[in-house]
Amino acid sequence: MGRNVKVNVEYLTRVEGHGNIVVNVKDGTLDECHLDIVEAPRFFEGMIRGRSIFEAQHITSRICGICACGHTLASLQAAEDAIGFTPSKQTNALRKLLLNMEILDSHLLHIYILVAPDLLGVKSFVPLIASHNQVVRRALRMKKTVNDVCALFAGRHIHPITSIVGGFTRLPREKDLEAMLGLLEGMVSDMNATVELAATLTFPDFHRETEYIGLVNDEESYPMLYGDIGSTDGVRMNKKDYKKATNEFVVPHSSAKHTKLSRSSYAVGALARLNLNFDKLRKEAKEIANAIGLKPITTNPYLNTAAQLVECVECLYDSIDIVKSLQKSGVNYEEEIVVGLNEQNRIPVKAGIGVGAVEVPRGLLYHCYEVDDKGKIINADCIIPTNQNVNNIEHDMRKLVPEILDKTDEEITLALEMLVRAYDPCISCSAHFLDVKFVGKRS
Amino acid sequence: MNNKPKVAFFDFACCEGCQLQVANLGEALIDILEIVDVVEFREVMSEKWNESYDVSIIEGSITTPHAVERIKKIRERSKFLIAYGSCATIGGVNGMKHNFDLEEIRNYVYKDGARYFDTIPTKAVHEVVKVDYFVHGCPIYPPEFLEVLKSALSGLPYSVPDNAVCVECKFNENVCMYEKGLTCAGPVTRAGCNSWCVNNGNICYGCRGLVSNPNENGFAEVLKKYKISAEYIIGKMDMYNSCRLQNEKSKKGA
Numbered sequence: 001m002g003r004n005v006k007v008n009v010e011y012l013t014r015v016e017g018h019g020n021i022v023v024n025v026k027d028g029t030l031d032e033c034h035l036d037i038v039e040a041p042r043f044f045e046g047m048i049r050g051r052s053i054f055e056a057q058h059i060t061s062r063i064c065g066i067c068a069c070g071h072t073l074a075s076l077q078a079a080e081d082a083i084g085f086t087p088s089k090q091t092n093a094l095r096k097l098l099l100n101m102e103i104l105d106s107h108l109l110h111i112y113i114l115v116a117p118d119l120l121g122v123k124s125f126v127p128l129i130a131s132h133n134q135v136v137r138r139a140l141r142m143k144k145t146v147n148d149v150c151a152l153f154a155g156r157h158i159h160p161i162t163s164i165v166g167g168f169t170r171l172p173r174e175k176d177l178e179a180m181l182g183l184l185e186g187m188v189s190d191m192n193a194t195v196e197l198a199a200t201l202t203f204p205d206f207h208r209e210t211e212y213i214g215l216v217n218d219e220e221s222y223p224m225l226y227g228d229i230g231s232t233d234g235v236r237m238n239k240k241d242y243k244k245a246t247n248e249f250v251v252p253h254s255s256a257k258h259t260k261l262s263r264s265s266y267a268v269g270a271l272a273r274l275n276l277n278f279d280k281l282r283k284e285a286k287e288i289a290n291a292i293g294l295k296p297i298t299t300n301p302y303l304n305t306a307a308q309l310v311e312c313v314e315c316l317y318d319s320i321d322i323v324k325s326l327q328k329s330g331v332n333y334e335e336e337i338v339v340g341l342n343e344q345n346r347i348p349v350k351a352g353i354g355v356g357a358v359e360v361p362r363g364l365l366y367h368c369y370e371v372d373d374k375g376k377i378i379n380a381d382c383i384i385p386t387n388q389n390v391n392n393i394e395h396d397m398r399k400l401v402p403e404i405l406d407k408t409d410e411e412i413t414l415a416l417e418m419l420v421r422a423y424d425p426c427i428s429c430s431a432h433f434l435d436v437k438f439v440g441k442r443s
Numbered sequence: 444m445n446n447k448p449k450v451a452f453f454d455f456a457c458c459e460g461c462q463l464q465v466a467n468l469g470e471a472l473i474d475i476l477e478i479v480d481v482v483e484f485r486e487v488m489s490e491k492w493n494e495s496y497d498v499s500i501i502e503g504s505i506t507t508p509h510a511v512e513r514i515k516k517i518r519e520r521s522k523f524l525i526a527y528g529s530c531a532t533i534g535g536v537n538g539m540k541h542n543f544d545l546e547e548i549r550n551y552v553y554k555d556g557a558r559y560f561d562t563i564p565t566k567a568v569h570e571v572v573k574v575d576y577f578v579h580g581c582p583i584y585p586p587e588f589l590e591v592l593k594s595a596l597s598g599l600p601y602s603v604p605d606n607a608v609c610v611e612c613k614f615n616e617n618v619c620m621y622e623k624g625l626t627c628a629g630p631v632t633r634a635g636c637n638s639w640c641v642n643n644g645n646i647c648y649g650c651r652g653l654v655s656n657p658n659e660n661g662f663a664e665v666l667k668k669y670k671i672s673a674e675y676i677i678g679k680m681d682m683y684n685s686c687r688l689q690n691e692k693s694k695k696g697a
Contacts, residue, residue, distance in 0.1 A: 041560040042456055042506070046548035047539040058648060059682065062536045062581065065460020109466065113487050124488035126481065129473060137470050144469030155643035157467065158460040158582045162643050169644030339625065339645050 003028055005401075005409055021416050023401055033397050035390055035420060045380040053079045053349070053375045054165050060367065060382065061159050064426055066109070068159045069102035069150075070360025071367070073225065074382075078367040079165050082354025083375060085347055090326075090335055091167040096225050097322045098154055098163060099358070100315035103224075105146040105157060106361035107270070107308040110424045111198070112139035115305050118418050119201045135197065142190050145183050149319075152176045166337045166347050177331070181323045184316065191316055195288055198309045203302040204415060208399045210299070210392055211262050212272035213245065215359050222273070222280045222314055224359040232275055232297060233262040239357035242366045246383055258391035259383075265392040268363025268385045269423060270307035271298060285314035301396050302422045308361075349375035362386055362424050386425040393423055448497035448596055451483040452527075453517055455503030455510050456537050456565070460582045461528030462502055468585060479596065496521045498595050501574075504530040504537040505566040518572040523595045526568040527588070529581035529683055533652040536581070537565040538685030567686055577603055581650035581683065584636045604634040605654050608647050612638035620646050621669050628680055630665060631657040650683045 005025035024032035048059050057075040061068045073095055080087060087095070112135070113125045122128060129136050147157045153172040155161025162169045172180065215223040216230030229245045230236045237245060246259045260266060274281075274289070278296040281289065289295065289310045294303060338346065351373040357366050363385030370379040396419055404412055452462055465472065466487065482492035499521035505514055518524055529535030540548050541564060549557045568574050578591050594601035608629040612619075615638050620627035628649035629641065640647055666673060681688050 041549070041553065041562060042537055043540045043543075043548050043552050043562075046543060046551045047536075049551075050542070055682070059536060059539070062458050062460075065458040065463045065582065068458070068460060109463075113466065123490050124484075126476070126488060126490070129476060133473075137473065140466070140469050140472055143467060147467045147469075155639065155645070156582070158463060161640050161645045164645070336644065338623065 003405060005405070005412060021397075021413075021420060023397065023412075023416060025401065025405065028405065030398060030401050033394060033401065035393050035397070035425075045382055048377050048380050051377055053083060053369060053371045053377055056369060056377060056380075057164055058159075063382065065158050066106055067102070067360050067362070067365070067426055069098050069154070069157065069163075070358060070365055071382075072160055072163055073099055074356035074358040074360070074365045074367040076163065076165055077226070077356030077358060078354045078369050079356075079371075080354065081356065082352045082369050082371045083165075083347070083349045084352060085166065087167060088335055090332055092225065093322050093326065094153060094168060094171075095163065097319055098150070098160065099224055099360075100319045100322075101146050101150050101154075101157065103315045103361050104312055104319075105143060105150075106424075107312050108139060108142050108146070108194075110361075111194070111305055111308055111312075112136075114421060114424070115418075116201070118414070118421065119203075138190050138193060142187060142194070145187050145190075149180050149183050152180050164337070164339060167335055169337060169339050171331050171333055171336050172326075173331075174327075177323055177327050181320065181327070184320050184323060187316060191313060195291075195309065195313065198306065199292055203300065203306065204418065205300065206302060206396075206400055206403070206419075207299045208301070208396055210395070211266040212275040212297070213261065213266050213268050213388075214273045214276045214364055215357060216276060220280065221318070222277055222282070222285075224273075226357070229357065229364070230276055231261060231266065232272075235262060239355045239366070242355055242357060242368070242383065246366070246388060248383075258394075259388045260391060265395045266388065267301070267392040267423075268388050269304055270311050270361075271301065271304040272363060273359060274298070274307040274310060281310065282314055282317055284317045285310050288313050301392075301419060304422045304424070308424070349373070360385060362426050363388060384426070386423070389423050389425065393420055393425075445480065447478065447480045449482045449492065449494070450479045450498045450500065451481070451492060451496045451521075452485075452500045452502065453483070454485070455501065455514065455531070455568075456506040457503030457528065457530040457535075459502065461530075461578075461580075464582050464585050464588070468589075475592070494520075498523045498525060498592070500525045500527045501531050501568050502527045504534050505568060505571050506537060506563060507561045508563060509561065511563075511571055514568065514572055523575045523598075524568075524572070525576040525578060525591060525595060526574045527578045528583050529579060529650050529652070531568045532574075532577045532579045533684060534565045534567045534686030535650070535683050538689070539682065540565065541685045541689050542681070564689075565686060570686075576601055579603060579633060579651035580636055584639065587635055605656075606634050607654055607658075608632045608634050608636065608638050608641070608651075610634055611636070612641050612647075615642050617641045621665060624669075626669075626671055626676055626679065628676075630662050631659075631680075648682055649680050653680075653684060653687060 008022055020036040022034045044063050056079050057072050060075045061072045063071050117124050150157035154163055212232040215227035217223045217227035228236050245261055248259055275296045292306055294306055353370045355368045365385055366383040368381040369377055371377055404415055499517055526532045530537055549560055553560050576591050576595055578588050591601050611634045612629055627646040629647035631653050632647050632649045633651040633654050
């Protein structure tokens with residue numbers, strides 16, 4: 001007679017948003033295994049219909065506080081694609097900087113505040129204030145530095161103010177660039193300490209082959225802001241075909257919509273990006289990857305957190321380069337744009353459909369808008385990284401549970417929670433597109 | 444257990460960005476944690492608390508029948524309750540769904556799965572339970588949050604500034620957006636954010652809500668002077684203020 005295990009984690013903690021894990025093992029056989037999403041729906045795609053395309057970024061940024069810059073950038077790309085506007089080189093450089101700050105901020109929060117407590121055997125970062133005071137201080141200091149840099153050119157990190165369709169409403173002055181560079185270079189020693197700390201953490205040993213999907217392009221640098229959709233199974237397609245890359249489908253055991261491409265599931269996120277574009281990492285980042293033994297193709301999902309660390313290094317040094325090159329070339333203030341929802345028709349508008357595909361902290365994010373000839377939104381669609389990862393997480397859980405049945409219920413529960421957390425799921429985002437199956441009792 | 448005040452964070456329908464503003468306080472957060480015990484904060488903590496709360500900080504709007512019951516239970520267990528961020532204080536962007544038939548918008552977004560998504564018209568927290576303190580903004584302005592938290596911990600009242608954003612905007616020496624030929628919600632929106640958006644070259648979108656007694660005649664004159672229709676500006680104001688605009692519409696209709 002095999003053992004029975006019933007795991008029902010309600011309101012999974014230390015993730016963004018609300019999720020439940022449900023696992024049911026009967027007589028040693030896995031009977032049921034879901035990750036359920038219980039976020040209250042907010043209807044973003046529905047409620048921006050009828051509004052100006054120039055308002056889309058302001059509203060969709062509010063889908064998620066932690067990925068606000070990511071939603072901003074995907075939204076702007078989709079909006080500009082729809083109305084046929086091409087951003088300048090300077091705009092793209094500042095947008096890449098904004099994306100770097102987003103990745104740094106989000107990854108640092110995940111590594112230090114959400115994951116480290118598991119690896120150090122405590123319930124949250126709060127007990128770490130007593131036991132690892134300098135570590136917590138460093139984490140908060142680094143996070144604040146990122147926010148301070150954002151404040152200098154985007155107004156703030158959560159729901160950035162200056163970044164709108166067409167470019168930036170305020171461009172950083174010389175003294176701003178100097179302050180930004182000081183903050184970023186000042187962060188290097190904390191980043192080195194972060195790398196040292198991470199090298200001491202051990203991650204669970206679990207492997208499952210899957211397809212990894214992310215942006216790919218023909219440029220030399222690590223693709224984040226634009227490119228085609230690529231996969232480790234050899235797929236490459238234009239972002240306009242994102243629906244063919246996601247193939248949302250309904251599965252009989254659950255009402256949750258899943259995605260797949262070449263096989264039963266795929267993963268997006270830091271590990272996927274690393275597996276796809278490892279050779280394009282900067283030397284500073286590649287050194288760290290080599291030091292912690294990360295190389296393509298890594299199939300242990302728990303190592304997504306380690307891949308995030310490598311990306312932190314990538315983004316920090318890339319940001320320093322961007323600021324230095326802006327200092328060198330000088331900022332062209334002629335490009336500062338006037339807001340006002342295009343009341344003055346400075347940016348011409350035409351009817352069309354546009355797609356934004358941007359690598360945000362948790363993976364590839366798509367926004368798609370259809371606008372009429374007045375720039376009014378007719379249809380909107382957002383496909384969120386966490387949504388794409390849910391199917392892959394469930395496949396991981398189905399392989400993991402039978403491998404750890406000799407452990408106690410508590411250990412199994414923790415291993416599953418840690419697995420879900422490794423993907424850094426952002427459920428407040430994904431609820432906008434996921435269907436929910438309510439299981440178990442609800443508090 | 445020690446005698447520090449017990450503080451808890453709860454999130455309802457929102458983006459959780461206002462909670463994250465707490466994590467963005469930097470090392471100052473450790474100073475706060477020296478004087479209070481944060482007993483629940485699901486986004487960053489696994490700990491749970493079964494006793495009463497001295498201060499409950501509520502983020503998000505009430506948008507489901509389940510949320511109505513949950514917020515009532517939290518209120519019963521809380522000495523002071525803070526509505527935190529626009530979604531909680533005025534309904535915020537969650538109110539935009541009121542421009543649509545709820546059944547229609549639910550089917551548009553969730554299609555076959557729509558039946559799994561219970562939804563009711565968006566309510567700010569004070570429309571469901573008593574609120575002791577308000578921290579407005581999308582996102583909240585951290586210096587104001589610290590003021591409110593200090594007030595709540597010492598049992599003192601906090602008054603949200605009830606003058607227009609324009610007052611702070613003038614102090615910051617910004618050129619008026621109307622002078623630039625643009626529209627801006629500043630003249631009727633509550634101050635307290637230090638005219639954050641206008642300082643950065645953007646307009647005010649009204650995220651802190653309308654002042655309690657907006658100078659409608661004065662604003663009408665401004666709109667007339669710059670030849671802007673009232674419908675146009677209301678169409679923009681409803682991005683954050685739909686809950687209040689709807690309530691006023693239904694009052695007038697009644």
